[in-house]
Amino acid sequence: MAQASAQLLFDESGQPFIVMREQENQKRITGVEAVKSHILAARAVANTLRTSLGPRGLDKMLVSPDGDVTITNDGATIMEKMDVQHHVAKLMVELSKSQDHEIGDGTTGVVVLAGALLEEAEKLIDRGIHPIKIADGFDLACKKALETLDSISDKFPVENRERLVETAQTSLGSKIVNRSIRQFAEIAVDAVLSVADIETKDVNFEMIKMEGKVGGRLEDTILVKGIVIDKTMSHPQMPKEIKNAKVAILTCPFEPPKPKTKHKLDITSTEDFKALRDYERETFETMIRQVKESGATLAICQWGFDDEANHLLQANDLPAVRWVGGPEIELLAIATNARIVPRFSELTKEKLGTAGLVREITFGAAKDRMLSIEECPNSKAVTVFVRGGNKMIIDEAKRALHDALCVIRNLVRDSRIVYGGGSAELAAAIQVAKEADRIDGIEQYAFRAFADALESIPMALAENSGLAPIEALSDLKAKQIETGNSFLGIDAVFAGTNDMKEQKVIETLLSKREQISLATQVVRMILKIDDVRVPDDEKMGPY
Amino acid sequence: MLPVQILKDSAQEERGESARLSSFVGAIAIGDLVKSTLGPKGMDKILISGNPESAGGIKVTNDGATILKSIGVDNPAAKVLVDMSMTQDHEVGDGTTSVTVLAAELLKEAEKLVNQRIHPQTIISGYRRALGIAQEALKKSSIESGDNIREDLLKIARTTLGSKILSQHKEHFAQLAVDAVLRLKGSGNLDAIQIIKKLGGSMNESYLDEGFLLEKLPGMFQPRRVEKAKILIANTPMDTDKVKVFGSRVRVDGVAKVAELEAAEKLKMKEKVDKILGHNCNVFINRQLIYNYPEQLFADAKVMAIEHADFEGIERLALVLGGEIVSTFDSPQTAQFGYCDLIEEIMIGEDRLLRFSGVKLGEACSVVLRGATQQILEESERSLHDALCVLVTHVKESKTVAGAGASEILMSTAIAMEAQKVAGKEALAVEAFGRALAQLPTIICDNAGLDSAELVTRLRAEHANGRHSFGIDIEKGEVADVTKLGVIESYNVKLCMVSSAAEATEQILRVDDIIKAAPRARAQDNRPC
Numbered sequence A: 001m002a003q004a005s006a007q008l009l010f011d012e013s014g015q016p017f018i019v020m021r022e023q024e025n026q027k028r029i030t031g032v033e034a035v036k037s038h039i040l041a042a043r044a045v046a047n048t049l050r051t052s053l054g055p056r057g058l059d060k061m062l063v064s065p066d067g068d069v070t071i072t073n074d075g076a077t078i079m080e081k082m083d084v085q086h087h088v089a090k091l092m093v094e095l096s097k098s099q100d101h102e103i104g105d106g107t108t109g110v111v112v113l114a115g116a117l118l119e120e121a122e123k124l125i126d127r128g129i130h131p132i133k134i135a136d137g138f139d140l141a142c143k144k145a146l147e148t149l150d151s152i153s154d155k156f157p158v159e160n161r162e163r164l165v166e167t168a169q170t171s172l173g174s175k176i177v178n179r180s181i182r183q184f185a186e187i188a189v190d191a192v193l194s195v196a197d198i199e200t201k202d203v204n205f206e207m208i209k210m211e212g213k214v215g216g217r218l219e220d221t222i223l224v225k226g227i228v229i230d231k232t233m234s235h236p237q238m239p240k241e242i243k244n245a246k247v248a249i250l251t252c253p254f255e256p257p258k259p260k261t262k263h264k265l266d267i268t269s270t271e272d273f274k275a276l277r278d279y280e281r282e283t284f285e286t287m288i289r290q291v292k293e294s295g296a297t298l299a300i301c302q303w304g305f306d307d308e309a310n311h312l313l314q315a316n317d318l319p320a321v322r323w324v325g326g327p328e329i330e331l332l333a334i335a336t337n338a339r340i341v342p343r344f345s346e347l348t349k350e351k352l353g354t355a356g357l358v359r360e361i362t363f364g365a366a367k368d369r370m371l372s373i374e375e376c377p378n379s380k381a382v383t384v385f386v387r388g389g390n391k392m393i394i395d396e397a398k399r400a401l402h403d404a405l406c407v408i409r410n411l412v413r414d415s416r417i418v419y420g421g422g423s424a425e426l427a428a429a430i431q432v433a434k435e436a437d438r439i440d441g442i443e444q445y446a447f448r449a450f451a452d453a454l455e456s457i458p459m460a461l462a463e464n465s466g467l468a469p470i471e472a473l474s475d476l477k478a479k480q481i482e483t484g485n486s487f488l489g490i491d492a493v494f495a496g497t498n499d500m501k502e503q504k505v506i507e508t509l510l511s512k513r514e515q516i517s518l519a520t521q522v523v524r525m526i527l528k529i530d531d532v533r534v535p536d537d538e539k540m541g542p543y
Numbered sequence B: 001m002l003p004v005q006i007l008k009d010s011a012q013e014e015r016g017e018s019a020r021l022s023s024f025v026g027a028i029a030i031g032d033l034v035k036s037t038l039g040p041k042g043m044d045k046i047l048i049s050g051n052p053e054s055a056g057g058i059k060v061t062n063d064g065a066t067i068l069k070s071i072g073v074d075n076p077a078a079k080v081l082v083d084m085s086m087t088q089d090h091e092v093g094d095g096t097t098s099v100t101v102l103a104a105e106l107l108k109e110a111e112k113l114v115n116q117r118i119h120p121q122t123i124i125s126g127y128r129r130a131l132g133i134a135q136e137a138l139k140k141s142s143i144e145s146g147d148n149i150r151e152d153l154l155k156i157a158r159t160t161l162g163s164k165i166l167s168q169h170k171e172h173f174a175q176l177a178v179d180a181v182l183r184l185k186g187s188g189n190l191d192a193i194q195i196i197k198k199l200g201g202s203m204n205e206s207y208l209d210e211g212f213l214l215e216k217l218p219g220m221f222q223p224r225r226v227e228k229a230k231i232l233i234a235n236t237p238m239d240t241d242k243v244k245v246f247g248s249r250v251r252v253d254g255v256a257k258v259a260e261l262e263a264a265e266k267l268k269m270k271e272k273v274d275k276i277l278g279h280n281c282n283v284f285i286n287r288q289l290i291y292n293y294p295e296q297l298f299a300d301a302k303v304m305a306i307e308h309a310d311f312e313g314i315e316r317l318a319l320v321l322g323g324e325i326v327s328t329f330d331s332p333q334t335a336q337f338g339y340c341d342l343i344e345e346i347m348i349g350e351d352r353l354l355r356f357s358g359v360k361l362g363e364a365c366s367v368v369l370r371g372a373t374q375q376i377l378e379e380s381e382r383s384l385h386d387a388l389c390v391l392v393t394h395v396k397e398s399k400t401v402a403g404a405g406a407s408e409i410l411m412s413t414a415i416a417m418e419a420q421k422v423a424g425k426e427a428l429a430v431e432a433f434g435r436a437l438a439q440l441p442t443i444i445c446d447n448a449g450l451d452s453a454e455l456v457t458r459l460r461a462e463h464a465n466g467r468h469s470f471g472i473d474i475e476k477g478e479v480a481d482v483t484k485l486g487v488i489e490s491y492n493v494k495l496c497m498v499s500s501a502a503e504a505t506e507q508i509l510r511v512d513d514i515i516k517a518a519p520r521a522r523a524q525d526n527r528p529c
Helices: A031-050 A075-081 A087-102 A108-127 A131-152 A161-172 A176-195 A270-293 A308-314 A326-336 A389-415 A425-435 A443-464 A469-483 A507-526 B016-035 B063-069 B076-091 B096-115 B119-139 B149-163 B166-184 B257-280 B294-301 B309-322 B374-396 B407-420 B428-446 B453-464 B491-511
Strands: A026-030 A061-064 A069-072 A208-214 A222-224 A226-229 A241-250 A265-267 A298-301 A353-362 A369-376 A383-386 A416-421 A506-510 A532-536 B012-015 B045-048 B058-061 B193-199 B206-207 B212-214 B226-235 B249-250 B282-284 B304-306 B339-348 B351-358 B365-371 B400-401 B472-475 B478-481 B489-490 B511-516
Touching: A026 A031, A031 A075, A031 A108, A031 A507, A031 A532, A061 A075, A061 B076, A069 A075, A069 A389, A069 B076, A075 A087, A075 A108, A087 A108, A087 A507, A087 B374, A108 A131, A108 A416, A108 A507, A131 A416, A131 A425, A131 A443, A131 A507, A161 A389, A161 A506, A176 A208, A176 A383, A176 B016, A176 B491, A208 A226, A208 A389, A222 A226, A226 A326, A265 A270, A265 B282, A265 B489, A270 A308, A270 A425, A270 B257, A308 B016, A308 B339, A326 A353, A326 A369, A383 A389, A389 B076, A389 B491, A416 A425, A416 A507, A416 B478, A425 A469, A425 A507, A443 A469, A443 A506, A469 B478, A506 A507, A507 B339, A532 B096, B012 B016, B016 B063, B016 B076, B016 B096, B016 B491, B016 B511, B045 B063, B058 B063, B058 B374, B063 B076, B063 B096, B076 B096, B076 B491, B076 B511, B096 B119, B096 B491, B119 B400, B119 B428, B119 B491, B149 B166, B149 B351, B149 B374, B149 B400, B166 B206, B166 B365, B166 B374, B193 B212, B193 B374, B212 B309, B212 B365, B226 B309, B294 B304, B304 B351, B309 B339, B309 B351, B339 B511, B365 B374, B374 B491, B400 B407, B400 B491, B407 B428, B407 B472, B428 B453, B428 B472, B453 B472, B453 B478, B489 B491, B491 B511
Parallel strands: A061 B511, A208 A383, A226 A383, A241 A298, A265 B249, B193 B365, B226 B282, B282 B304
Antiparallel strands: A026 A532, A061 A069, A222 A383, A226 A369, A241 A353, A353 A369, A416 A506, B012 B511, B045 B058, B206 B365, B212 B351, B226 B339, B339 B351, B400 B489, B472 B478
């Protein structure tokens, strides 16, 4: 580390002076060395995810610090739980997260692509090309690739439910739920369609609730047009089923009032004591009366009830649910068209919501019960109720469904699609490689490297499917160039054809574009770093 | 160049073959652990709790779920199996051992296939296909119970209890469990069955009480026996009944005032008791404490008052007696009372309990378990619970299949037949699934000390010849028509077992990389798992 020791400077009289505070305690790497070490780290992360890509990709088992096990195929989740320490590896984690936030799907692909780009960049650095040149070349190549994607994209009929289901199936194909893929795809499509606003191309994900309960099989997963909450009636003897319920949604507790200003109430005499007692009873009675008078037949409350209030509710035939969480309250309000009422006194008939059927559902031999609110006037709110053999399957199914929901949402937003199976990447790679020859300057090399990196996606797909990767890829490339057909991809499920249009492997253009541009961005960033200081963590603590 | 460290210091990553190996080893170890408890001649395990605080800390059990719950496993794949077994326990109550053993056998077979360089995904799709065939075959062989449901329930209960500690008295307990479940009238609410464990006596002396037993006693000087009881069930504070308005406190400036306040409090209490008495009930049961002042008032009024009936107890009481749990006492006309013909004190062993007989709703009942040691009692409770769960499941969907290994062999042979029609590498996986299923009866035989190879092959021959009700008669050590012997099982339990085992196997097979985060540094962990 010649450069690092050069940091120690000497003044005229030969006394060393300190440039950086505590520099002897800090690790430092600079120049090509730094870039290379970063590339190594990023590639190591990408390699972990590589085997998860595609319909025959495998899962990762992640053990949390507390020993909980997560089994998943979802890139973003793997990265998040990987307990990464290296700073550049952390960048890759962020990369996958931002793809997850923005698009929701393709979180694995984006990391694998970034890894491939860095691998290619390393080769170029070895040949003496400056990292900035490479970064610029990648940027140009990325533009070209995006153009190509636009040009090969297809218009997609969003109105056609069947086609949407097929798209969802592509997303779900790589997940564990693919045993009942059709059912899950339909659930995802129906859920999105019921909350989507086709005209403004807006899908409000908050209206889709996902609830899971261990037990049963994956096939028992259902879409409830309404809301399921993990609560029961507050009093064990309240009715378990209410038809045509009028719902009052309250955010005030059924308890004696608690003024927010600090106060003290002194009881100094017997009269006070009695008065207070009467007051207390009256408050309860007024509360119940007010609710009752508004005509409500079901009270849903964000807070708890006092025992007495609980019984009064029961005595007055007013079923109630307590401790319903904030987001759920809002969902309920939307679904039932109710207003959320913060004070009993403000409860009026107009502020009540309606629901056709409210019932408690029971599961298995255990005493788990849940409350389902169905036949709501605003049918937009839906709940996906996931069942499965164990907790891990349910969690994974939820993640898979979330991805599928995102895909459908993206389609609603932007109905252009490309075909999967690595066909789009390959088509872009061919175009980028072609373009490379026309470029003068060193960027040409970066262009070619970019094309090679794009090919790594179909390559990984072929590898994971147990095909001979190089052979399969070169065959495919030849075919694409020969026929000019950009729908040809890797036949990962051995369906007998390379035509992805026929296999109905569909991905959204939005997601593909985002993958390529995000990956390029991160790679540019990593290439541009040439100096890192890391404090020795034992001494410096967390950074 | 500096070495690049990506994960945190003590985090680990296992990849590819080694990851697969570690999950196979972990899962198979779990399977082997519970293997020997399978079947009527299975052996029990002693579990010694690592937690010194739990008194004794010893459990003797045969129940797969309980064993797995109590051993702290570290291997992630093993955790998947433990979790699966728990779910089976929650969902259908029984078959927790079988499901674990089956999953372990499936993984053993899968390991062999992986060693032959077959892609895990191919194995998975083969397993899926096999599962479909198995479910189909099982469904076809199932028989609707129809009218003689009681008979079937008895048989199922006997089969389930046969492999437990209660097997010596299985006839007695089968009757008991069936009676209890039938009283539920299909509601499937196991809450209504109360199991009371009392040390002493022999297991034979356990019995089903038609009424309801409450492990509480009335207060002093109150009637010990009430006929034609009119019962008020309440959840209300009966101590000082403090003012709930927030921030209030008492400030007085003299001793006399304190006395006044005390009087007021007392008055308040008395008013409350008077109101309660105004309901004209002769029994009062409260979830919370009753202080001795109100207790004395109740005694004066010749009302039986029972305090501190815990939450479960009070809900169950309300369910049994048909009353309503009340917390305010201003409107006696609307309050719903519970009724029963007779409340009396009875003795079980050395303990006194209250017995409510002639209750309004006949749904609930209490089971009194007797046994020589705490361990026996606990194990009998678990066994009985298993049996009850299975029976309730059966009442919901009353289909039966033949037990004693018959269904496993049935599925296994069905898969073997179909496997011949499958082309490609998948066929190997389909066959493997069939082999894994056949392992269950093999293990049952081995545990009973029988010649498993001989018996299972003979059994397979019978099934291939279309005699699908043949299973293994463990007592005689030969192949026999088990439906004639009355060994049948609930279709649902079997189905659930096969499906969840396959699901868990698939999940473990799909893994090719295990990443362990650095364990959180903390004090000793005594929790299970």
